[in-house]
Amino acid sequence: MNTVQPQPPQQSQHLMSVTARPADVFVRGEGAWLWDQAGRRYLDWLQGWAVNALGHCPAVITQALQSQSTQLLTPSPALYNLPSLVLAERLCALSGFDQVFFGSTGAEANEGAIKLARKWGRTGGRAAFEIITFDNAFHGRNLATMAASGKAGWDALFPPNMPGFAKATLNDLDSVHRVLSDRTVAIMLEPVQGEAGVRPATQAFLQALRQLCDERGLLLIFDEVQTGCGRLGELFGFQYYGVKPDILTLGKGLGGGVPMSAVLAQQHCSVFEHGDQGGTYAGNPLMCAVSLAVLQELSQPDFLSQVRERGQQLQEGLLEPAQRYGLGEVRGAGLLWALELGCDNAAQVVQSCREQGLLVNAARPHCLRFMPRLNSTEQEIQAGLSILAGVMTPQRSRVTRGN
Ligand SMILES: Cc1ncc(COP(=O)(O)O)c(C=O)c1O
Missing domain, CATH: 3.90.1150.10 (Aspartate Aminotransferase, domain 1)
Known part of the structure; x- marks a missing residue:
């Protein structure tokens, strides 16, 4: 008996058209x-x-997926699982940060960093919430990270925009000083603006931002969703520049092909309390097992x-x-x-x-x-x-x- 295999569709009228794609599948x-x-x-x-x-x-990822998928997929984010405990320890040891929250996408990690900074800005009776971000920056596509981004025209897409971001110009310290105020809680940037066309911050600029944050009691946040995990030839971009932020976000390469991201914080600003942050897939063992395998490879001599x-x-x-x-x-x-x-x-x-x-x-x-x-x-x-x-x-x- 002949069985007729259904032909897979070449293109779909049922996928929302959100970007131009070549016809090849x-x-x-x-x-x-x-x-x-x-x-x-x-x-x-x-x-x-x-x-x-x-x-x-890569074999290390397919093996990690196969092995972990026979053990445990998602117990619940309200229960500890082994891969996430081991990954947290490994990532903190490699980066020198104290605590980590795992997410699935870069935007989710950046939104977590924004929440963490806003929470920290309310400690000790202060009321600082504004984050200085940069023209042409790209931090993701949820509403908070779109507002944090500096892509031309994005402010007109989905009004009203989330308040709490002031824009400066990369590598222009005066432009940062011009938007600095009592409301400022943090400065957030990509060490190299990837989506803007690989536009690097200078080392002098990042050092000056670090000094400014130390003098004014602000947090320095690096979005290393693109530059982290070996992309710049060091494990993390902040190591490439020799300037350590207070909060670091990772994504993309951290999962090596699976949805995985992280917010890392130094102890003094790791202020989330129960109920502040979470997510159904936060730290799920399948993705954490893959990240461990990826980091193992990146750490080879x-x-x-x-x-x-x-x-x-x-x-x-x-x-x-x-x-x-x-x-x-x-x-x-x-x-x-x-x-x-x-x-x-x-x-x-x-x-x-x-x-x-x-x-x-x-x-x-x-x-x-x-x-x-x-x-x-x-x-x-x-x-x-x-x-x-x-x-x-x-x-x-x-x-x-x-x-
Ligand atoms: C620097 C940076 N931050 C955040 C994001 C958003 O990551 P995701 O698409 O995983 O939400 C990207 C994605 O290109 C990025 O390059």
Whole structure:
């Protein structure tokens, strides 16, 4: 008897259309590579938006999932579970923070950090609640983190906006002083603004913010959802900069491909009381087991030096077309890089790269972003750079011809 297999849909009218997607449907990932339904293979330098620290479906993650899924999935957030206890201890030991709250997404971690800062601002009879955040920042897509973000146009999307955020300009200390007031409780920023096109804070700026927070009794919060967990070539971005915040948020790479995030706090500002914070999946053992496996890999002796080496290879490879075609800046660290194109053709370059089997991101209309897996090989980086070079050549001649 013939059984007719239903054809999977190519596209769905039933998925809310919240972003433009290419028509290809992706069905399988392994390491640096993704395959679409037609069997085409792509070198993936999106890696789930800097999520898959170890690439697609690494054995350490699938083993952790298999093993933990036979033991315990979700007991209840009101009961202790072993993986979350071990992960809390490990993460605090690695980062030097005192306490942690686990969530599922970066936005949830940042919302937790905002709540923690507001709670802390009310201790000792004070009434400080305002958080200074930055133009072009990206902290997530729930209402609090959208208000904290500085993406152009976002303030007009879902009014009324959540109050309690004042905006300053990255690397401009005067702009921070201008919005500082008695209401200020914290300064919150990404050490490198990822979604803005990989725009790094300077070390001097972060040191000045640290000093300002110490002098004024404010909290310094680093959103390391994108820069944390090895992405900048150190385990945490604050270690790369040598400036320690009071509160640190992590996401993306912490789960290496599964939904996992964390708010870490130093003892003096870890002020949540029962009922202040929680979540059905907070610290569920399945995700915590995966995070433990990811951290185990990131902590291997040569892992981070390899990230730095591959990062240098990528940087040098990007500087070559940048110089040859007179493009703009190459910015970044570790394995988070951007290339300024000098004109608004990033979407075309992304499409041409995809046609040639390389997935990259247009962080801005004029800027490409690269987020390969942290355990990339020399050959993979070279392969991606070769595709990019091949794509840039006709792109640039078209631009110089003016069509
Ligand atoms: C710096 C930063 N913070 C927060 C977020 C939001 O994370 P999520 O999409 O997991 O909520 C992102 C996502 O890109 C991010 O880059």
